[in-house]
Every structure is written in C-alpha cells, then in structure tokens.
Amino acid sequence: MKKRGNKLFVVIPCYNEEEVLHETTKRLKEKLETLIKNKVISKDSKVMYVNDGSKDKTWELIKEISAKEKLFTGITLSRNRGHQNALVGGLLTAKNYADVVISMDADLQDDINAIDEMLVKYNEGCDIVYGVRSARKTDTFFKRFTAEGFYKFMGMMGVDIVYNHADYRLTSKRVLDEFEGYKEVNLFLRGIFPTIGFKTDVVYYERAERFAGESKYPLKKMLNFAWDGITSFSVKPLRLIATLGFVILFISLLIMLYTLIQKIIGNTVDGWAFLNISIWFIGGLQMLSLGIIGEYVGKMYNETKARPRYIISENLMDK
Ligand code: UDP
Numbered sequence: 001m002k003k004r005g006n007k008l009f010v011v012i013p014c015y016n017e018e019e020v021l022h023e024t025t026k027r028l029k030e031k032l033e034t035l036i037k038n039k040v041i042s043k044d045s046k047v048m049y050v051n052d053g054s055k056d057k058t059w060e061l062i063k064e065i066s067a068k069e070k071l072f073t074g075i076t077l078s079r080n081r082g083h084q085n086a087l088v089g090g091l092l093t094a095k096n097y098a099d100v101v102i103s104m105d106a107d108l109q110d111d112i113n114a115i116d117e118m119l120v121k122y123n124e125g126c127d128i129v130y131g132v133r134s135a136r137k138t139d140t141f142f143k144r145f146t147a148e149g150f151y152k153f154m155g156m157m158g159v160d161i162v163y164n165h166a167d168y169r170l171t172s173k174r175v176l177d178e179f180e181g182y183k184e185v186n187l188f189l190r191g192i193f194p195t196i197g198f199k200t201d202v203v204y205y206e207r208a209e210r211f212a213g214e215s216k217y218p219l220k221k222m223l224n225f226a227w228d229g230i231t232s233f234s235v236k237p238l239r240l241i242a243t244l245g246f247v248i249l250f251i252s253l254l255i256m257l258y259t260l261i262q263k264i265i266g267n268t269v270d271g272w273a274f275l276n277i278s279i280w281f282i283g284g285l286q287m288l289s290l291g292i293i294g295e296y297v298g299k300m301y302n303e304t305k306a307r308p309r310y311i312i313s314e315n316l317m318d319k
C-alpha cells in the first residue's frame with residue numbers, strides 16, 4: 001500500500017486551562033519528539049491548541065508556548081463556543097496543514113501513548129481510529145455512572161455512537177474533507193464520524209485523572225450535550241411521543257367506557273359525559289400533535305439559521 005502522508009496535527013480545545021497547559025505541553029513535546037525521531041511523523045508536525053474563549057490566561061500562554069516551541073501552535077475563537085464547536089474549529093483548521101489529525105483534551109485524561117497505536121492503524125489504512133476507554137477506575141462514581149449511563153441512553157435512543165469513546169480520535173485529512181460538508185449547527189461529533197464511514201478501528205486506553213484544574217463539563221453541560229446528541233441524530237424521541245399518544249388514546253377509551261357506564265347508571269349531570277370524553281380525547285391528541293410538530297419546527301429553526309459554527313479571530317499559523 002502507498003505510504004501515507006505523515007504530517008500530524010494534534011488538536012486540543014482549551015477552556016480556562018492555564019493550570020494544565022505547561023504540563024500538557026511538556027508531555028506532548030516529548031511524545032512528538034520521539035515520534036519524529038522514529039520517523040513515524042514528519043518534522044513539521046504540530047500540536048494546535050484551540051483557545052475556546054477562555055477567561056483566564058490560556059491564550060497568552062498558548063502564544064508564549066508557540067513562540068518558544070516550534071512543535072506548538074494555536075488558534076483562538078472569538079468567544080466561548082463550547083467544546084464541540086472549538087473542536088470543529090480546530091479540526092477544520094488543522095486539516096489545511098496536516099495529513100492526519102488527532103483530537104484530545106487539554107487535561108491529558110486520555111493516555112497520549114495511545115497515539116502510537118493510532119498511527120500504526122492509520123498507516124495500515126484506517127481513516128478514523130477511535131480511542132476507547134477500557135476502564136474508568138479513576139473517575140468518581142458519579143462521573144462514571146453518568147458517563148456510562150450517557151452512552152447507554154444514547155444507544156437506546158437510536159444514536160449510533162462508539163461505546164465509551166469520547167473525542168479522542170484520529171482522523172485522516174480525507175475524512176475531515178468530508179466532514180466539512182456536514183453543515184449542521186446541532187453538533188455532536190461522536191455521532192457524525194460514524195456516519196462518515198471509511199475504514200475505522202478502535203484503540204483501547206485507560207483514562208487517567210485530570211492532573212490539575214477541574215472539569216469544564218458540569219452535569220448541566222453534560223445533560224445539554226446528551227439532549228443535543230439525541231435531538232440532532234435520532235427520531236426515537238418522536239416515536240416515543242407517538243407511543244405515548246397511543247397510550248393516552250387507550251386511556252381515553254377506558255375513560256370513555258367509565259363515563260358511559262356512569263351515564264347509564266345515571267350518576268351524571270347533563271352534558272358531563274360528552275365533555276369528559278372530549279376533553280380527554282382531544283386534549284391528548286392535541287398535546288401530542290403539538291409535541292411532534294414542535295420537534296420538527298425546532299430542528300428546522302436551528303438548521304435554517306445556519307450560523308457559523310465558530311469564528312477564528314487569530315491563527316498563529318499565518319504569522
Ligand atoms: N472545553 C472547551 N470548551 C468548553 C468546555 C470544555 O474547549 O466550553 C475543553 C476543555 O478545555 C478540555 C475538554 O474540552 O480540553 C474536555 O473538558 P473537561 O476535561 O473539563 O471534561 P471532562 O473530562 O471532565 O469530561
């Protein structure tokens with residue numbers, strides 16, 4: 001098989017990560033230097049930090065680091081757009097320079113030694129390599145419970161995702177070129193990449209603890225994220241509404257029966273039976289129809305806005 005281009009960019013979204021950047025830089029520098037020495041990646045490979053509108057000194061640090069280290073560069077978004085958008089900004093920028101891109105978090109919870117294996121698979125012809133957590137020993141019970149529940153729930157809701165895979169992933173330039181065609185605003189990368197296809201594989205690693213700073217993914221963000229993932233990928237919730245509709249209609253039949261019996265026994269005042277049945281039947285039906293239409297309208301609303309997903313205000317590669 002033809003040898004593939006081996007200029008690697010590692011894309012790292014950073015939001016208020018001043019506490020971890022130095023250590024991350026140190027470890028990644030060692031990693032890249034070894035890979036370059038072993039001729040696995042080319043000499044002009046780089047780590048690209050994406051500053052996601054941090055409120056602390058993150059961007060100043062990134063500029064400092066990229067001025068000092070030739071293996072490091074950075075871009076900054078005009079404001080905080082969230083992890084997924086920052087990642088898209090980074091991936092689509094990096095692909096202009098690189099043959100292959102790996103995305104990972106700034107806190108190095110994802111074992112950077114998995115990069116070697118990812119690159120082996122890439123050289124074997126894989127276009128996407130998913131990093132999958134084999135264990136979550138160091139996560140708190142709560143984080144583990146919510147995170148694993150998240151993957152299970154997504155699966156139940158009909159979203160095709162790789163179990164226990166976050167956004168630690170290798171993608172070839174070709175995949176990213178295709179990815180650029182996905183113009184949707186409701187972003188859920190873990191759902192999109194499996195739909196792109198190409199030859200894929202997984203690499204297992206153990207997830208470590210965040211070595212400094214705290215999680216930028218509180219429960220509220222996580223719930224939003226799950227909701228986004230579901231509503232932008234799956235029609236299952238709509239089907240659930242329909243199911244609920246049938247249930248309510250069935251209940252309204254029972255109520256109809258009950259009402260008629262009361263009427264026959266003579267326990268009713270004039271007009272009560274008719275009203276009672278109507279209220280249940282029409283009420284349920286209307287609520288359901290509204291729910292279903294609302295879901296579609298909501299999606300169309302978001303898609304037709306077609307807002308840019310990110311705006312890069314500065315790109316150190318241009319300097
Ligand atoms: N992040 C980001 N924008 C945000 C929130 C988070 O770019 O609005 C980045 C963050 O800097 C980190 C990655 O997303 O590199 C994952 O965040 P974190 O480690 O806090 O999430 P957790 O590992 O707790 O799920």
Ligand code: MG
Nearest residue numbers: 105107109210
């Ligand atoms: Mg983390």
